[in-house]
Amino acid sequence: MKKDVLIVGGGITGLSLSWELSCLGINSILVEKAPFLGGHVSQFACKATETCQKCGACLLEDCLSKLAGAECSDILVNSTIDSFREASRKFNALILQRQSQVINEKCDDCGLCSKVCPVEGALLRPSLDSRLYISNNKCLKSLGIQCEACAQICPQGAIELAEKTKEIKIEASAVAVCTGFTPFDASRKPRLGYQRVPGVLTTLELDSLLRTGNFEPLLPADELKSVAFIQCVGSRDAKSGANYCSRICCGVSIRLARLLKNKYPQAESTIFYMDTQTFEREFDKTFGQAQNEMTFVRAMPAEIRSGEDGRPEVTYHGNDDTKQKVAFDLVILSIGIGPRDPDLPRSFPTLWNNRDGFIGSDDIDVSGGHPGIFVAGANQGPKSITDCVSQSILAASQIKKYLDRVKMGEQL
Numbered sequence: 001m002k003k004d005v006l007i008v009g010g011g012i013t014g015l016s017l018s019w020e021l022s023c024l025g026i027n028s029i030l031v032e033k034a035p036f037l038g039g040h041v042s043q044f045a046c047k048a049t050e051t052c053q054k055c056g057a058c059l060l061e062d063c064l065s066k067l068a069g070a071e072c073s074d075i076l077v078n079s080t081i082d083s084f085r086e087a088s089r090k091f092n093a094l095i096l097q098r099q100s101q102v103i104n105e106k107c108d109d110c111g112l113c114s115k116v117c118p119v120e121g122a123l124l125r126p127s128l129d130s131r132l133y134i135s136n137n138k139c140l141k142s143l144g145i146q147c148e149a150c151a152q153i154c155p156q157g158a159i160e161l162a163e164k165t166k167e168i169k170i171e172a173s174a175v176a177v178c179t180g181f182t183p184f185d186a187s188r189k190p191r192l193g194y195q196r197v198p199g200v201l202t203t204l205e206l207d208s209l210l211r212t213g214n215f216e217p218l219l220p221a222d223e224l225k226s227v228a229f230i231q232c233v234g235s236r237d238a239k240s241g242a243n244y245c246s247r248i249c250c251g252v253s254i255r256l257a258r259l260l261k262n263k264y265p266q267a268e269s270t271i272f273y274m275d276t277q278t279f280e281r282e283f284d285k286t287f288g289q290a291q292n293e294m295t296f297v298r299a300m301p302a303e304i305r306s307g308e309d310g311r312p313e314v315t316y317h318g319n320d321d322t323k324q325k326v327a328f329d330l331v332i333l334s335i336g337i338g339p340r341d342p343d344l345p346r347s348f349p350t351l352w353n354n355r356d357g358f359i360g361s362d363d364i365d366v367s368g369g370h371p372g373i374f375v376a377g378a379n380q381g382p383k384s385i386t387d388c389v390s391q392s393i394l395a396a397s398q399i400k401k402y403l404d405r406v407k408m409g410e411q412l
């Protein structure tokens with residue numbers, strides 16, 4: 001396949017770049033390693049209460065529906081770059097595409113496979129389509145461990161776990177790396193009780209439970225009366241190697257607290273914070289309004305453990321420097337955005353590193369440090385969905401300029 005641009009990563013950044021390029025008449029092929037598109041945003045709930053909270057989650061569906069009609073945008077899911085070579089201003093990539101393990105035409109959605117699967121999250125149903133996918137990062141069989149429980153129980157024979165791959169050769173004039181971020185792993189902070197204390201979740205998990213409607217089995221609606229949000233988990237924290245603000249977490253917690261209150265009117269939220277970020281447009285206004293809707297405590301909890309009644313109990317030092325212990329029905333850890341290994345072949349040109357393990361020259365410029373290689377999105381540093389979309393517009397215009405120079409035979 002000959003294409004103008006090869007896009008690596010099918011999160012909101014890669015997808016909106018594909019759309020922006022198609023608007024400029026530039027054809028692209030997008031390679032996504034997961035079996036579905038959308039990256040992290042595909043796990044987010046719409047946070048609208050009576051009014052839109054401008055979380056940006058719906059921008060993904062907008063982008064996907066625009067791309068469905070775009071003629072010059074091709075997409076490969078379940079695919080990774082196996083080898084990469086540059087010759088005469090062209091990039092040649094060999095793509096390996098794993099064939100889908102779920103035959104959707106046969107699947108009748110009986111749910112038996114999810115019941116027998118021993119690993120939580122190995123069978124996925126992202127919001128954007130109702131199809132079932134197997135996560136290659138979590139499925140035991142994909143990780144080389146003997147397990148075929150889902151395939152064996154499926155009465156329709158709709159699951160085929162045997163690995164089948166297809167090779168696709170692509171020649172492109174430019175490459176855009178949009179490989180995204182890694183959410184902070186809250187288990188690195190054992191004192192906050194994640195995965196040890198029942199009722200302690202991350203913002204990402206709460207978002208996903210609210211999206212899929214699986215929140216109520218966790219805690220019946222009438223029992224949810226108090227929720228604590230703990231800010232800056234894996235942000236502004238030199239000890240965790242994340243001595244920066246993740247920019248999105250304050251807005252995320254306020255929107256989630258409002259959504260919980262809207263769905264469960266008796267649910268009161270308390271936000272424990274160090275400092276607020278002011279990156280989002282109108283954040284000061286949002287923060288001012290939120291102070292009338294929820295309680296803000298300027299303190300970082302020292303510890304979260306199971307209290308006497310089994311609920312998570314937060315220990316912190318109050319303003320008067322006295323030790324406080326308060327139990328909540330749920331404690332939500334507001335996790336930050338961390339760098340991610342772009343997972344590219346060794347022959348791929350070395351990408352610039354900016355800081356804290358993120359790639360690109362800084363978190364705005366889209367050049368990757370090698371002619372024809374561009375970088376965009378949250379792999380450059382913490383960004384909101386709208387910032388990623390804006391950056392993809394910048395990347396599309398820079399790529400167009402580059403392709404025009406290549407066509408003119410200019411020295412690069």
Ligand SMILES: Cc1cc2nc3c(=O)[nH]c(=O)nc-3n(C[C@H](O)[C@H](O)[C@H](O)COP(=O)(O)OP(=O)(O)OC[C@H]3O[C@@H](n4cnc5c(N)ncnc54)[C@H](O)[C@@H]3O)c2cc1C
Nearest residue numbers: 009011012013032033039040179180181377378383384385
């Ligand atoms: C807890 C939490 C809540 C958030 N809530 C909000 C919110 O409410 N509003 C908001 O504006 N922002 C929010 N954000 C930020 C938002 O998630 C990011 O702005 C957005 O996901 C970045 O998109 P991206 O495409 O750059 O990266 P990602 O979403 O990480 O997508 C990257 C994609 O690239 C793919 N990929 C990676 N490597 C390869 C490879 N080598 N080959 C092929 N594919 C590859 C991945 O599988 C993935 O699909 C939140 C972040 C967190 C952590």
